[in-house]
Amino acid sequence: MASTYETVAGIISDTCDIEPDKITPDSHAxxxxxxxxxxxxxxxxAIDKAFGIKMPLEQWTQDVNAGKVTTDEYFVLKNLCANIDKLVAAKV
Amino acid sequence: MRLEYFQMIDRITALDVPGGRIATACQVPEQSPVFEGHFPGYAVMPGVLLIETMAQTGGWLVLATLQCAKMPFLMQVEKAKMRSFVVPGQALVVEASLLHEGSGYAVVKASISVEGKKVTDAEIRYGVVPFPNDTLQAAMLETARRIGLPEEFLPKGHTNGA
Structure with a gap:
């Protein structure tokens, strides 16, 4: 079974036509x-469908705009994947 | 339909918000300035207006789902197919189903049929954001009443004519 990162990197590569070797866990989307x-x-x-979640993009945007976090929290892939894992865990 | 005003939907004929489905009726006018240019001597409903008709139908499903609290703006059209010509005077049955309600976006699959035959279909994606101003929201609520969106899907506290 593919890891969260492998799934997300695959989605980004396919969806945005980016070479897989240019995508790393530290890449900022x-x-x-x-x-x-x-x-x-x-x-x-694609991520919502693949993981059966609803990423709270509006809340994340508000957090960034309010200065609570930087975009790194949600757009650096390893952080994005950690957030996805939390959402998946919260489903169960 | 009043094509030159982008009033594509005549009325909502079916709405199942829990089931994520909507249907609308749209009568293509016999005459419109649009047909003078598209095309001279051979009037055909422009494909972009058929897409707009599907987008508006799906948009009303999203609006109803959110009780008209936010506005879906067309962002993306995928897999659009124009299968047959649509001509003046035809009655369109437009259907849309909600594929996904995301955070700040929504995705529907929509189609148009004429006399039971599918003529157009597409997957449509919207950015869903707060209304940018009161004027647009008031206009949308007025349109909601005109096309028969049930009162229960209007914002709480909204009264007819407000």
Whole structure:
């Protein structure tokens, strides 16, 4: 069974047409991989479907805009995957 | 339908919010300035307006799901297929089902049929955001009443004509 990171990296590679070897756990989806908001919509939809979750993107955006966290918390892939794991765990 | 005003939906004919489904009726007008250019001597409903019609139908499903608290804006159209010409005077049955309600976005699958035959279908994605101003929200609520969105899907405290 693929890890969360492998699944997410695969989604990003397929959805955004990014070479897999350019994607690492430390990649920032926007700053490093250049994923724009429209592509991120595709990524979010694919992640929600793959993991059966609803990523709280609006809350995350509010947290960033309020200065509570930096975008690294949600857009660096290893952090994104940790957040996905929390959402998956919360389902059970 | 009043094509030149982008009023694509005549009325909501079925709405099942828990089931994530909606149907609307849309009568293609016999005459419209749109048909003067598309095409001269051979009037055909533009494909982009068929997509808009599906997007508005799916949009009303999203609006109803959120009790008109936020506005779905068209962001993406996937797998759109124009299977047959649609011409002036035809009655369209437009259906949409909610594939996913995400946080800040929604995805529907929509189709248009004429006399039981599917003529167009697509997957449509919306960015769902707070209304940018009161004018737009008021206009949407007015349209909701015109096309028959049941009162229970309007914002709580909203009264007819408010």
């Amino acid at each position: 926007i700053n490093d991989l250049g994923i724009d908001s429209l592509d991120f919509l595709d990524v979010a939809f």
